[in-house]
């Protein structure tokens with residue numbers, strides 16, 4: 001739907017909300033606010049403070065393209081190119097997974113472990129860094145630590161490097177391109193990963209938004225979705241110093257397998273699971289013996 005140049009921002013918001021509602025977008029008002037805010041370069045509250053503002057032709061054109069993309073099911077973060085994580089801003093594009101709020105639990109778990117141990121400095125390895133959200137969030141909090149953030153996707157690493165600069169932590173994060181732990185010879189205090197963990201079967205039923213827009217290399221992980229956890233448990237040990245921690249995000253129903261693998265390996269103790277706010281098992285933590 002075209003917007004007349006004379007329309008005020010508050011009226012445009014209502015029109016877009018109606019359009020998105022008709023197309024079964026689950027959060028039409030919020031999405032309308034984010035889209036309008038993005039294309040007229042104002043934050044959400046400013047949209048209402050300046051409700052009489054009339055967008056320029058250029059702003060309206062951008063907005064129409066953005067709404068059309070959203071109606072086709074593209075996630076809003078890819079349209080705006082920005083996602084907030086741990087109260088920081090990250091650039092995102094189709095080469096990286098959009099960071100999820102539940103991944104903040106992983107970051108909080110690490111901050112808790114380090115706080116408890118009063119460890120002042122150290123080295124943290126992240127496998128599958130994507131847009132860099134986990135390492136960058138940690139680096140802003142743990143200013144004495146150095147980070148090694150690896151990903152198999154060079155295009156994802158390009159985005160992650162820009163995000164590290166954007167958040168002022170680029171000097172303490174080394175980005176590496178490689179398959180899991182293959183090219184690494186060092187030992188770390190912590191290995192953290194939010195690996196791909198969607199099973200082949202689950203992928204067939206996952207929402208259209210995810211399946212058609214987010215990178216498959218960031219999602220799919222074999223018959224039961226624990227392929228990457230298995231590799232990290234098996235090969236992580238030699239890369240962790242004694243007393244170091246392996247911390248991995250996981251999906252619904254995966255804890256039982258992951259816990260068994262951690263115990264069977266006999267390389268770890270203090271094995272435990274954190275639940276997310278929906279009560280789903282979300283983060284596996286284990287200490288290197």
Ligand SMILES: C[S@@+](CC[C@H](N)C(=O)[O-])C[C@H]1O[C@@H](n2cnc3c(N)ncnc32)[C@H](O)[C@@H]1O
Nearest residue numbers: 099128129130151152179180194195196217218
């Ligand atoms: C679920 S995403 C996590 C991205 C980011 N850490 C986050 O939490 O938002 C998994 C990431 O692992 C990367 N990946 C997939 N296979 C890999 C492999 N064999 N070695 C290293 N990274 C891999 C993907 O490119 C993707 O960026």
